[in-house]
Amino acid sequence: MKASLSLRASIVSALILIVFLGAWQLATLPPSGGGTVYADPEYAAMMGGAAVQASGMPTPGVVGQTILSQLAHPFYDNGPNDKGIGIQLAWSLARVLSGFLLAALVAIPLGFVIGMSPLMFKALNPYIQIMKPISPLAWMPLALYTIKDASLSSIFVIFICSIWPMMINTAHGVASVKKDWLNVARTLEVNAFRTAMQVVLPAAAPTILTGMRISMGIAWLVIVAAEMLVGGTGIGYFVWNEWNNLNLSNVIFAIFMIGAVGMALDMVFGALAKLVSYQE
Amino acid sequence: MNQPFLKVEGLKKVFPSPGGAQDVTVFENIHFGFEKGEFVCIIGHSGCGKSTILNVLAGLDEATDGNVFMDGREVKGPSLDRGVVFQSHALMPWLTVIENVAFAVSSRWHDWSKAQVREHCMKYIELVGLGHAADKKPHQLSGGMKQRVGIARAFAIEPKMLLMDEPFGALDALTRGVIQDELVKICAATHQTVFMITHDVDEAILLADKIVLMSNGPYAKIAEIVENPLPKPRVRQEIHHDPHFYAVRNHLVDFLVSRSKLIAQGELPDDYDPLHPPVVRPVAEALKLAA
Ligand SMILES: Nc1ncnc2c1ncn2[C@@H]1O[C@H](COP(=O)(O)OP(=O)(O)OP(=O)(O)O)[C@@H](O)[C@H]1O
Numbered sequence A: 001m002k003a004s005l006s007l008r009a010s011i012v013s014a015l016i017l018i019v020f021l022g023a024w025q026l027a028t029l030p031p032s033g034g035g036t037v038y039a040d041p042e043y044a045a046m047m048g049g050a051a052v053q054a055s056g057m058p059t060p061g062v063v064g065q066t067i068l069s070q071l072a073h074p075f076y077d078n079g080p081n082d083k084g085i086g087i088q089l090a091w092s093l094a095r096v097l098s099g100f101l102l103a104a105l106v107a108i109p110l111g112f113v114i115g116m117s118p119l120m121f122k123a124l125n126p127y128i129q130i131m132k133p134i135s136p137l138a139w140m141p142l143a144l145y146t147i148k149d150a151s152l153s154s155i156f157v158i159f160i161c162s163i164w165p166m167m168i169n170t171a172h173g174v175a176s177v178k179k180d181w182l183n184v185a186r187t188l189e190v191n192a193f194r195t196a197m198q199v200v201l202p203a204a205a206p207t208i209l210t211g212m213r214i215s216m217g218i219a220w221l222v223i224v225a226a227e228m229l230v231g232g233t234g235i236g237y238f239v240w241n242e243w244n245n246l247n248l249s250n251v252i253f254a255i256f257m258i259g260a261v262g263m264a265l266d267m268v269f270g271a272l273a274k275l276v277s278y279q280e
Numbered sequence B: 001m002n003q004p005f006l007k008v009e010g011l012k013k014v015f016p017s018p019g020g021a022q023d024v025t026v027f028e029n030i031h032f033g034f035e036k037g038e039f040v041c042i043i044g045h046s047g048c049g050k051s052t053i054l055n056v057l058a059g060l061d062e063a064t065d066g067n068v069f070m071d072g073r074e075v076k077g078p079s080l081d082r083g084v085v086f087q088s089h090a091l092m093p094w095l096t097v098i099e100n101v102a103f104a105v106s107s108r109w110h111d112w113s114k115a116q117v118r119e120h121c122m123k124y125i126e127l128v129g130l131g132h133a134a135d136k137k138p139h140q141l142s143g144g145m146k147q148r149v150g151i152a153r154a155f156a157i158e159p160k161m162l163l164m165d166e167p168f169g170a171l172d173a174l175t176r177g178v179i180q181d182e183l184v185k186i187c188a189a190t191h192q193t194v195f196m197i198t199h200d201v202d203e204a205i206l207l208a209d210k211i212v213l214m215s216n217g218p219y220a221k222i223a224e225i226v227e228n229p230l231p232k233p234r235v236r237q238e239i240h241h242d243p244h245f246y247a248v249r250n251h252l253v254d255f256l257v258s259r260s261k262l263i264a265q266g267e268l269p270d271d272y273d274p275l276h277p278p279v280v281r282p283v284a285e286a287l288k289l290a291a
């Protein structure tokens, strides 16, 4: 029955795709009546009328062609405003990974301390609670002013948004390690360091990894916005640049790539989570 | 004066309540002791403080007052000299059976090679009959098997004293019997000193040389110390044929059913001295007359 369930699911998925593409195709068919009619004349003026294709939106076929040609040369480099998608994604990934790793280096040890010590938990909790809901982009002006470097500022923004879920989850995982396991270590006179590494860390690892996975998801959301803001390189900048070029089919292609990379990142963390999970 | 191997002196435990007004004195003035190689069981109603005493002996909990000495040294904090078998087996689920035991063994002997640790672990894993399951994770084992791993882990560090808090409480009668038999064998082979909590009178008669009876709490007392008149080796399938079996059994059941409550209400013998709780040795009436 299991195989047939996934088979049926695939069929439904394929049907949804076909319906979606069909609707898209229908919606973007060039109107047979000739000239473009905009609902809003001001918008039409702003768009410069002629610069936009018949319906404004590219058809699935056009986007498909864009995807194929972009993926055929992902790493071309024709100057600052025209780079292949591979290069742009590599920039974004590099920023996300460095901000994320820095955050992990701070969040996991700090989460350990908070989880182990009720005092530190109480002392740091107000700060965490007020920092957590701040949109990471709100830090951008401060970061740009102090760091004075656009790329480093976006890394900082990634750092500041990744840190909270990792810290909170680490603290929670560490605090809820079974007392029995700690007592086993105590009766064996295991020192604090070995207890932390061999009992607390493996016990809390699944929770910590969940935090890392959430952080990575947020970081990937935020990098697009951050790069739109600071410009220069990266997938976020690519999207914004193509919007300025009014190349919507490249924008759609970029959206698709953002989704694909985000899904791949999530799958990596899913696999890592599986590696450290245990069954009681 | 000759000191016993384990000596508990004037133990008292008060659990503070948040307000302070309703502090609970679980027990006070607890004195008892036993010798190396003895198997001691403690019996008493739920809540009288057995686990608390065991945790104090283990060094996992601190008494409000009083001292515990083992082998002439005061017990302060946990130590490798005292192995603990936890009621909930407390195996680490991310480690295999042998890794769980190895965690303990390498804590005891830091300088051992991997091969040495492995060999030592296997010896004890085989002792509890789990040689075939050494590389399994705890979740692949039954409750009884997990508990046996817990026992192997505690025995493997060769502690001076083994502490067990209702180790078989969660097991079905059949499994329990099998593990009890194993425990009897291992203890006979290793002369291990054991202090164990149980609710099961028959288990106490099978395993224990001495049975400590605790009256109901709060202010629980050591009502008496029962010496097991049944000679070793005791075999589970045969002990109930022993002429003294029902004498001990009735004595223990009587205590649990009625005397533990009466003592809690103050009905103690006039000459009761908490420093030296009465030691009794229940034997069959017929044999007592003959002797
Ligand atoms: N942390 C605690 N705070 C307050 N009271 C406690 C605490 N731990 C135990 N107690 C109380 O101390 C008494 C003795 O507890 P203990 O666990 O030692 O009983 P026990 O004899 O082992 O019972 P059982 O046979 O059910 O395991 C109980 O009445 C319990 O309510």
Ligand SMILES: [Mg+2]
Residues within 6 Å of the ligand: B050, B051, B052, B165
């Ligand atoms: Mg208990």
